[in-house]
Amino acid sequence: MTGIYLAGAFIISGLLFFNRNKTYNYLLVIGFLLLQIGFTIYEYLHLHTTELNYFTADALAILLLVTLTIISIPAMYHSYVYLETKQDNPKHRAIYFAAMVALLTSISAAYLSNHIAVTWIFVELTTLSASALIYHRRNNRSLEGTWKYVFVCAISITLIFIGILFLSFTLQQAGTDDLSFAVLIKKAPQLNLFWLRLAFIFIFTGFTAKLGLVPMYTAGIDAKDKAPSPAGAILSSVLMNMGFVGIFRIYTVMANSPLHLWTNHVILIAAILSIFVATVYMTKVKNIKRMFAYSSIEHMGIVMLGLVAGGVGYYAAILHIIFHAFIKSSLFFQMGQVYRIYKSKSIYDVGNYFKYNLTGAIVMLLGFFSATAMPPSGLFISEFLIFRSLFEASYLWVLIVVMLLLTVIIWAFGKNVFKLLFSPAVDFKEDNIEKINPMESISQFILLGLVVYLGLNPPQEFVTLIHEAIKNLPH
Amino acid sequence: MISFILIIVASIFFTGIIIRTKSITSGRKGPGILQPMKDIFRLFKKGAVYSKTTSFIFQIAPSVYFASVIMAILVIPFGQYKGMISFDGDFVFFAYVLGTGKFFSIISALDTGSSFEGMGASREALFSMFAEPAFFILMGSLALLTGHTSFQQIFASLHFGSYISYILGVMATFVLVMITLVENSRMPFDDPKTHLELTMVHEVMILDNSGFDLGLILYATNLKFAMYGALIANLFMGSFPLYLTIPIFLGIQILFAIAVGILESFTARFRMNHNAQYILALSSVTLLIFLGVLLVLGQFS
Amino acid sequence: MANVLLIIFTISLLYLGIAHRLFTYIKILAFQGVLLFGIAFIELIQINIANLTFVLLETIVFKAIAIPYFLNYVIKRNRITRDAEPYLPNFISLIIITLIIITTFVLSNAIADERISKIYFVVALSTLFTGLYIIVTRHKIITHVMGYLVIENGVFILSLAVGNEMPMLVNLGIMLDIFASVFLLGIFVNRIGDVLKDVDVDQLKNLKD
Numbered sequence: 001m002t003g004i005y006l007a008g009a010f011i012i013s014g015l016l017f018f019n020r021n022k023t024y025n026y027l028l029v030i031g032f033l034l035l036q037i038g039f040t041i042y043e044y045l046h047l048h049t050t051e052l053n054y055f056t057a058d059a060l061a062i063l064l065l066v067t068l069t070i071i072s073i074p075a076m077y078h079s080y081v082y083l084e085t086k087q088d089n090p091k092h093r094a095i096y097f098a099a100m101v102a103l104l105t106s107i108s109a110a111y112l113s114n115h116i117a118v119t120w121i122f123v124e125l126t127t128l129s130a131s132a133l134i135y136h137r138r139n140n141r142s143l144e145g146t147w148k149y150v151f152v153c154a155i156s157i158t159l160i161f162i163g164i165l166f167l168s169f170t171l172q173q174a175g176t177d178d179l180s181f182a183v184l185i186k187k188a189p190q191l192n193l194f195w196l197r198l199a200f201i202f203i204f205t206g207f208t209a210k211l212g213l214v215p216m217y218t219a220g221i222d223a224k225d226k227a228p229s230p231a232g233a234i235l236s237s238v239l240m241n242m243g244f245v246g247i248f249r250i251y252t253v254m255a256n257s258p259l260h261l262w263t264n265h266v267i268l269i270a271a272i273l274s275i276f277v278a279t280v281y282m283t284k285v286k287n288i289k290r291m292f293a294y295s296s297i298e299h300m301g302i303v304m305l306g307l308v309a310g311g312v313g314y315y316a317a318i319l320h321i322i323f324h325a326f327i328k329s330s331l332f333f334q335m336g337q338v339y340r341i342y343k344s345k346s347i348y349d350v351g352n353y354f355k356y357n358l359t360g361a362i363v364m365l366l367g368f369f370s371a372t373a374m375p376p377s378g379l380f381i382s383e384f385l386i387f388r389s390l391f392e393a394s395y396l397w398v399l400i401v402v403m404l405l406l407t408v409i410i411w412a413f414g415k416n417v418f419k420l421l422f423s424p425a426v427d428f429k430e431d432n433i434e435k436i437n438p439m440e441s442i443s444q445f446i447l448l449g450l451v452v453y454l455g456l457n458p459p460q461e462f463v464t465l466i467h468e469a470i471k472n473l474p475h
Numbered sequence: 476m477i478s479f480i481l482i483i484v485a486s487i488f489f490t491g492i493i494i495r496t497k498s499i500t501s502g503r504k505g506p507g508i509l510q511p512m513k514d515i516f517r518l519f520k521k522g523a524v525y526s527k528t529t530s531f532i533f534q535i536a537p538s539v540y541f542a543s544v545i546m547a548i549l550v551i552p553f554g555q556y557k558g559m560i561s562f563d564g565d566f567v568f569f570a571y572v573l574g575t576g577k578f579f580s581i582i583s584a585l586d587t588g589s590s591f592e593g594m595g596a597s598r599e600a601l602f603s604m605f606a607e608p609a610f611f612i613l614m615g616s617l618a619l620l621t622g623h624t625s626f627q628q629i630f631a632s633l634h635f636g637s638y639i640s641y642i643l644g645v646m647a648t649f650v651l652v653m654i655t656l657v658e659n660s661r662m663p664f665d666d667p668k669t670h671l672e673l674t675m676v677h678e679v680m681i682l683d684n685s686g687f688d689l690g691l692i693l694y695a696t697n698l699k700f701a702m703y704g705a706l707i708a709n710l711f712m713g714s715f716p717l718y719l720t721i722p723i724f725l726g727i728q729i730l731f732a733i734a735v736g737i738l739e740s741f742t743a744r745f746r747m748n749h750n751a752q753y754i755l756a757l758s759s760v761t762l763l764i765f766l767g768v769l770l771v772l773g774q775f776s
Numbered sequence: 777m778a779n780v781l782l783i784i785f786t787i788s789l790l791y792l793g794i795a796h797r798l799f800t801y802i803k804i805l806a807f808q809g810v811l812l813f814g815i816a817f818i819e820l821i822q823i824n825i826a827n828l829t830f831v832l833l834e835t836i837v838f839k840a841i842a843i844p845y846f847l848n849y850v851i852k853r854n855r856i857t858r859d860a861e862p863y864l865p866n867f868i869s870l871i872i873i874t875l876i877i878i879t880t881f882v883l884s885n886a887i888a889d890e891r892i893s894k895i896y897f898v899v900a901l902s903t904l905f906t907g908l909y910i911i912v913t914r915h916k917i918i919t920h921v922m923g924y925l926v927i928e929n930g931v932f933i934l935s936l937a938v939g940n941e942m943p944m945l946v947n948l949g950i951m952l953d954i955f956a957s958v959f960l961l962g963i964f965v966n967r968i969g970d971v972l973k974d975v976d977v978d979q980l981k982n983l984k985d
Contacts, residue, residue, distance in 0.1 A: 117948055124955055131959075147917075154924060154956055158931055161952055162904075165931075168938050168945060177942060194887065642780050752794050752867040759790050759874040766881055767783050770895055 009105035017098035020090035056114040059468035074443035099132035145226035152219035156209035163202030188256035211243025229336030237325035274301035313389030320382035330444035351425030378455025478553035486701035496736025518690030536583030537688035543576030552627035584680040595679030809839030861915035896937035903930030
């Protein structure tokens, strides 16, 4: 089925690229969504089967695949709405949808791959397709954002490749040739420690470009800012999950080797620096989309802290990743509506949102509560568990620093969102405001509601899958 | 003894061959090969004029310079025959005796009180400073390769076994040729023909010398050329018998002179503010030779 | 023989440090491609013949011919000026690159590993850091791309070190190369010349907080 899925998806992407007819475009997109849903159900039913020698549907892959499918449906819908309201350029629309399909396919394949080199190939493909999406508006600033994104991701891909080379050095001592994750985990205690350290540093640095941690987070900020909102939603939710998958898999290898403590320290430094950077920038950013992007960085830092802390932190980290994907994508979808009303992304130009778009404002308010991890959001539960695991692992000072930084972030986030929602806008002409259909906000309510449901009353299969995903980590 | 005689013999012809080559490539017939020697003899017969602003340094410096070159020549071996002076570490002595001569010529240039000559002296000092690591690293790597530290022993035991030693030999020749060009202030680092203020390096230092002193300095340049040519020839002589090595030596000297002549005819001098980095690039390339030697030996500190 | 080619490769790195004109950079990149062709030929002679022809073809066609030709075309089409515009003078670049080579040599001695040939490690790491240095210290956008290509060459050398046991890694390295050349050069530098009139990195400062 994986082969059918990949072949089918790339054929659809190719057809979308060449097709200029609107109806055919939408038919093809719906076809792709059906393929995606079918593929997810198939993989869910076939847990732990290996196909094509390189794709294994393990628990983490299935969880993230389901997340991807759930998010891709409103993403396509909002793309349709977005392209309807702009001028009709068939070629640009074709490229947009083709790139979107290619991006979603590569991310799914990257989730499923069980070999580090195959993951690497699909991460490359996501860079290509994501940059086509970022460049959609084709003006100076989006070109600049695309160039920065391509360049930083190219350097990161090279760093990951060097890490893979170093990994192959480690294997020669253990007497095997296979770079698949299962073999690496099994042979982890026997790998050459020096090369393993170097390999981890390079692979980790490379993947931080996709995940959004210090040091390579910069590309993602500009990318999420310049891409159209539905694409930005994909970039800031499921693409970051792909970065997480890469780091998580290599972390399992390191956790089973003698270098577990050292790895924890490296990730701890990166995570704390990321949260610090996010705090600093959140307090001075004026562009709402950039603010969301920095908030993603902060959440990824918290996820990494959960990984480092161990114990219940592993469970909480995966919970956090899934909930964050839903919440951030719904915020980005809502941002599309904000832009359509105010024609600007800056904090100075927006205000009084309740008056212009009631449903949208409610979504924004609920989204703010969810993103800053206030109850009843699922993020509250996962953050609470992560803090508890940090406390249990005796990282007390880390906990205090992070809590202080998070307070500043909540303040900055809240200041901007409340300005958007409650204060009157400055110099805003109320004549030609676009009327937003309240039906468009339904998807965001569903996503936010899903987070609350999964947080408060997770179904048993969900919990089992998460426990299955973290079973290789030492407890 | 034999190397000393041969180097003196070679120095008589060296500059003449360079000038002749340059003339032929320009389409002229050019002066005879012995012409530069005749010019030097003419200068020897004249008296020297000393400026009132100079001190005794100005009067003794040319002689010290000439003496240092002669002493340096005494160290050079000839294949398996030792030079007249030979001891362990004599290549350091070689470099620093030449350095003493250069130091005296620099301070005599400063002694005249002319800012012109001071400028030339500072440039000369800078270029020699950057070329010095090249020489030392080269000799050091050759010493590491053969395990001896005296000139004669290095060259006697330098055998070209593996092809990497051949490459090292070729690169060492290249580096030595470049060092010669720097030390003697030839193209592409300095133009001996130019007498424009902003572009002179070596010529400007000897502007105020005249008569016997000028003759000494010019002949010392010839000797230095022949000396470096002898060093290069030594790389290739190995332990062949005498009737082979003398023709090889003279052949290499003539080839070297023709090569310098051709190089001078066809290249322009580097931009003055880029000159320093080209000379430093030479030292860096020599560093790579050193690392290559470390590789060959399989020795890592 | 491969050792000799690697030493000549390192000398070309030094030359990169003191080159002034963009066309010199391109010539050095083409020369490095030819050297890599030779090294790949000598090192990988034992892997199966199809893989070997693929690797050799890619090195010669992409690194030595296609990319230099394409860079030339981009420079002429966007009328980029000849000078490489470094932030630091070339003299200091030369010293820094020499220091990089010495440091990697000392570093590689700390790694006591018999399986990996030390010279590959030294040359690959110095190329990597030199490429990184070129990216950081040059004004123009096109020199960023050239610095990235130098990093690619370094990664290729590193992959050749294990090429005999795992030829798949060499293939992956080549894929990286093709990706970089097709994407970075093929689509974006063309557009960058059209949209941003002056190909200076200072132009890329609009996106900030």
